[in-house]
Amino acid sequence: MTDLMKKQSIFFKNPPYVQGHASIVGKKEGNGPLGNMFDIREEDDLFGKDNWEEAESEMQKRVFLRAVEKSKLKKDDIDFVFAGDLLGQSIASTFGLMDYNIAMFGLYGACSTSAQAIILSSIAVAGGFAQNVMALTSSHFASAEKQFRFPLEYGNQRPISASWTVTGAGAFVVGKEKKKIKIPTVTVGKIVDYGIKDSMNMGAAMAPAACDTILHNLKESSCTADYYDRIITGDLGIIGQEILIKMLKDKGYDISKNHIDCGIEMFNDTNQDTHAGGSGCGCGASVLSAKILPNIENGKWKRVLYVATGALLSTVSFNEGKSVPAIAHGVVFEK
Amino acid sequence: MTDLMKKQSIFFKNPPYVQGHASIVGKKEGNGPLGNMFDIREEDDLFGKDNWEEAESEMQKRVFLRAVEKSKLKKDDIDFVFAGDLLGQSIASTFGLMDYNIAMFGLYGACSTSAQAIILSSIAVAGGFAQNVMALTSSHFASAEKQFRFPLEYGNQRPISASWTVTGAGAFVVGKEKKKIKIPTVTVGKIVDYGIKDSMNMGAAMAPAACDTILHNLKESSCTADYYDRIITGDLGIIGQEILIKMLKDKGYDISKNHIDCGIEMFNDTNQDTHAGGSGCGCGASVLSAKILPNIENGKWKRVLYVATGALLSTVSFNEGKSVPAIAHGVVFEK
Numbered sequence: 001m002t003d004l005m006k007k008q009s010i011f012f013k014n015p016p017y018v019q020g021h022a023s024i025v026g027k028k029e030g031n032g033p034l035g036n037m038f039d040i041r042e043e044d045d046l047f048g049k050d051n052w053e054e055a056e057s058e059m060q061k062r063v064f065l066r067a068v069e070k071s072k073l074k075k076d077d078i079d080f081v082f083a084g085d086l087l088g089q090s091i092a093s094t095f096g097l098m099d100y101n102i103a104m105f106g107l108y109g110a111c112s113t114s115a116q117a118i119i120l121s122s123i124a125v126a127g128g129f130a131q132n133v134m135a136l137t138s139s140h141f142a143s144a145e146k147q148f149r150f151p152l153e154y155g156n157q158r159p160i161s162a163s164w165t166v167t168g169a170g171a172f173v174v175g176k177e178k179k180k181i182k183i184p185t186v187t188v189g190k191i192v193d194y195g196i197k198d199s200m201n202m203g204a205a206m207a208p209a210a211c212d213t214i215l216h217n218l219k220e221s222s223c224t225a226d227y228y229d230r231i232i233t234g235d236l237g238i239i240g241q242e243i244l245i246k247m248l249k250d251k252g253y254d255i256s257k258n259h260i261d262c263g264i265e266m267f268n269d270t271n272q273d274t275h276a277g278g279s280g281c282g283c284g285a286s287v288l289s290a291k292i293l294p295n296i297e298n299g300k301w302k303r304v305l306y307v308a309t310g311a312l313l314s315t316v317s318f319n320e321g322k323s324v325p326a327i328a329h330g331v332v333f334e335k
Numbered sequence: 336m337t338d339l340m341k342k343q344s345i346f347f348k349n350p351p352y353v354q355g356h357a358s359i360v361g362k363k364e365g366n367g368p369l370g371n372m373f374d375i376r377e378e379d380d381l382f383g384k385d386n387w388e389e390a391e392s393e394m395q396k397r398v399f400l401r402a403v404e405k406s407k408l409k410k411d412d413i414d415f416v417f418a419g420d421l422l423g424q425s426i427a428s429t430f431g432l433m434d435y436n437i438a439m440f441g442l443y444g445a446c447s448t449s450a451q452a453i454i455l456s457s458i459a460v461a462g463g464f465a466q467n468v469m470a471l472t473s474s475h476f477a478s479a480e481k482q483f484r485f486p487l488e489y490g491n492q493r494p495i496s497a498s499w500t501v502t503g504a505g506a507f508v509v510g511k512e513k514k515k516i517k518i519p520t521v522t523v524g525k526i527v528d529y530g531i532k533d534s535m536n537m538g539a540a541m542a543p544a545a546c547d548t549i550l551h552n553l554k555e556s557s558c559t560a561d562y563y564d565r566i567i568t569g570d571l572g573i574i575g576q577e578i579l580i581k582m583l584k585d586k587g588y589d590i591s592k593n594h595i596d597c598g599i600e601m602f603n604d605t606n607q608d609t610h611a612g613g614s615g616c617g618c619g620a621s622v623l624s625a626k627i628l629p630n631i632e633n634g635k636w637k638r639v640l641y642v643a644t645g646a647l648l649s650t651v652s653f654n655e656g657k658s659v660p661a662i663a664h665g666v667v668f669e670k
Contacts, residue, residue, distance in 0.1 A: 006411060008438040010464050051655055076341060080523060088423030088482075089649035090443045091657075098526035098647075098660050103343040105451060105523070106647075106662075108425045108443040116440060120455065127462020129345050146651075147423075188415060188440070191433035312433075312441075314424035316481075320386055322426075325433050327441075 008213070009187040009220040009330075016125035018181040018333070019132060019173040020071025023289035024063040026141070026167030029278075032267045037290040038168075039066050045142065045167060052143035053091055059169040059282075060085075060096030060138050067134065067171035067289075075100060078173070079130035082117040084108050085138050086165075086281055087147050088314075092138055102134070110310030111206075111235050112189065113137040114170060114285035115329035119186040121174035122331070131176055138169035139280030148199070148315060161201040163237045163279035166266055170285025180297050180335060187217040187330035191312065195323045199313055202324065203240025203263075203276055206309035209326035210236060211247040213307055217330050218253060225255045229301035232292055233328075234284025234308035235263035237276030262287035284308045296335050303334045343548070344522040344555040344665075351460035353516040353668070354467060354508040355406025358624035359398040361476070361502030364613075367602045372625040373503075374401050380477065380502060387478035388426055394504040394617075395420075395431030395473050402469065402506035402624075410435060413508070414465035417452040419443050420473050421500075421616055422482050423649075427473055437469070445645030446541075446570050447524065448472040449505060449620035450664035454521040456509035457666070466511055473504035474615030483534075483650060496536040498572045498614035501601055505620025515632050515670065522552040522665035526647065530658045534648055537659065538575025538598075538611055541644035544661035545571060546582040548642055552665050553588060560590045564636035567627055568663075569619030569643035570598035572611030597622035619643045631670050638669045 022039045030041030040062060047058040060083070068075055081100070084107035085092035093106060109116040117135035124130045142152055144165035150156040174183065192212050196205040210233050218225065225231065225248070236244055241261050248255050262284045263277030288306060295301045309328040318324075358373045365376035375397060382393040395418070403410055416435070419442035420427035428441060444451040452470035459465045477487055479500040485491040509518065527547050531540040545568050553560065560566060560583070571579060576596050583590050597619045598612030623641060630636045644663040653659075 006436075053651060053655065084443065086424075087649065088651065089421075089445065089647065091647070091649045091652045094526060094647040094660055095652065095657065098528055101341075101525055103523035103525045104662065105455065106443040108419065108441040110424065120440065123462055123464055124458055127458055127464065129458055129462065188438035190436055190438045191429060193433055312424065312426070312429040314422065314426045316388060316423065317426045317430065320388065322430065325429055327439065 004215060004219060007220055008216045009185055011185050012126040014126050015182045015184045016122045016174045017177060017179040018293060019175040019177060019179055020067055021172045021289040021293055022063050022066035022070055023170050023286040024059045024168060025286050029166055029168050029266060032272060034265060034290055038286060052140055052146060056092035056138050056140035056143050057096035060092060060136060063169045063171040064136055067173055071173040073132060077132050078102050078134045079132060080124060081134045081136060082107055082120045083136040084113040086144050109327060110312055111279060111281050112308045112310030112327050112329045113281045115306060115308035115331050118172055118174060118331050119188060119329055122183045122186055125174050125176055133174050134171060135174060136171040137281040137285045139165050139282035141165045141167045144280060158275060159200045160275050161239050163202060163235060163263055163276045164274035165280040166278040166283035168282035168286035170289040181293060182334045183331060184334050185332040187213050189213045189328040191325045191327050193323055193325035197323050199318050199324055202279060202311040203237040204243055205311050205324040206236055206326040207240040207243035207247060209328040210244050210307050210309045213328040213330045214248060215251060217305055225253045228258060228303050228305045230304045231255050231259050232304055232306050233261045235279035236261045236309060237263045239276050296333055306331045306333060339550060339554060342555055343551045344520055346520050347461040349461050350517045350519045351457045351509045352512060352514040354510040354514055355402055356507045356624040356628055357398050357401035357405055358505050358621040359394050359503060360621050364501055364503050364601060367607060369600060369625055373621060387475055387481060391427040391473050391475035391478050392431035395427060395471060398504045398506040399471055402508055406508040408467060412467050413437050413469045414467060415459060416469045416471060417442055417455045418471040419448040421479050444662060445647055446614060446616050447643045447645030447662050447664045448616045450641060450643035450666050453507055453509060453666050454523060454664055457518045457521055460509050460511055468509050469506060470509060471506040472616040472620045474500050474617035476500045476502045479615060493610060494535045495610050496574050498537060498570060498598060498611045499609035500615040501613040501618035503617035503621035505624040516628060517669045518666060519669050520667040522548050524548045524663040526660045526662050528658055528660035532658050534653050534659055537614060537646040538572040539578055540646050540659040541571055541661040542575040542578035542582060544663040545579050545642050545644045548663040548665045550586060552640055560588045563593060563638050563640045565639045566590050566594050567639055567641050568596045570614035571596045571644060572598045574611050631668055641666045641668060
């Protein structure tokens, strides 16, 4: 574990609020256990477009508008957009959002991008530099397979440790106005590398980064794990979850009772054949909007720590024999 | 031109300062007209490493340390890093910076990343969320050719409108403490798409984005073009420069006397065979550190507007017949 002496959390004096949020998913996700909780479920995984990249951009377009609408705002009330995706040169975000003509910051944090975007949105609002900011991220199973693995037609077999990239997106409007959900604290992650070289076991690669960020958050907030109703990771899956719980136990923190993982929540592993669980930028983002934030809004949970984890690899780094380092960013949501 | 009604600039009440900065370049850049102005010039374009991606990461490693040293700080005085590069999944930044164990935000803005990183660093510092932040970006001719075009061994010919990706990196420490150079204003860009489909003419693709950001900056600052001693673009090259000057003239702003472009400054076109000029994240970043900021420090210029432009394409978007949209971010530096 890397050095814990250096602080990585920001405690906002003027915390920003979630003004509204929305989720969109594809067919498989819509058929999963959270199916009816998503704002938009599409039967056609091409979302009416000609290729997978355009399909992913189309999800971003639609979920952006839905989040603006649910925030009771207009498109032009959004001062800045923070957005990213998994594709090389983030083309899903470029072609998804360019028609909205809003000043934009492009991000890359792999599957940690949802939390990274919310952190930067929170900083922009809490610093007084914007009224409303959009944080948005997406992934698409087919565009991700094409980017990172094999063409779908190849029918590649997947080991049991592999996760299934979620076709989905989540959009979050962070703003000044007081609303039901506050963002009092964020914890920025650093890159953690345990030397894992198996790109089909990203849970194992990402668990140490999640552990590091959760430790920083708990220590810097001077609290124990049960301070949070839930500690929620983005897409560790079942193998990563086991590793994370053990790593934190070794450090004196027991999260076994209040940890959930969006990747595990997303699919029904007994009949959806997704192995370790869901993954991708859109996994954490869509579950955050569909399940986590509503449970805070309806009073079931008072306070959660959301930690999105990203595996920082490319086909080039993998083929050059590099390890799979990871990063995890944390956001506290509070009623 | 897109809508100018919506503001995109931030005027800092508590402006941050440049604490220090550094540049590193490869052999060709070192042999160019700015050669002896760079902090580090390396004869070996592999920077002692085994492949081009590692070479690019090595540049990031070295320029980070040099900028910290020139700021008279220690590595651990840096609260956050904002970094990005041109490679898929930003692997040059991941493997370049991970050993420093500093909380990090990964960015993707193509060649606009240098300004995007400085803007976000400025927001973090001006908002009171950090004392010192590092903004860092790089590009490498050979890793970029591999990523976007052809293997070097193929000996591909390049049209006269093509630019030459700079092997270089720049690092900037933005912090609270008063120093010689202040950042009073930043202008965040939006994506502008003129429908250009020629990936070998990125100057033409990016000029409209630069025009949009400069217009926003001038209008929102209520000033004319000569308010700035220089208006400096990142890597438009000679074709993009001509288009930009004409576009702004049509809008009533004459920048023909005070515009310079880092891509044009970098190489000597008569004997370096670089066609339209230099480009890449590292072009603007290294020239900003080697030439622009020193000219403010030594009093030659009082105030400049630095606008880094990025062409938002990937091989996938290009091969799918998409246009090359662009984005440009602006930063004002003042003595």
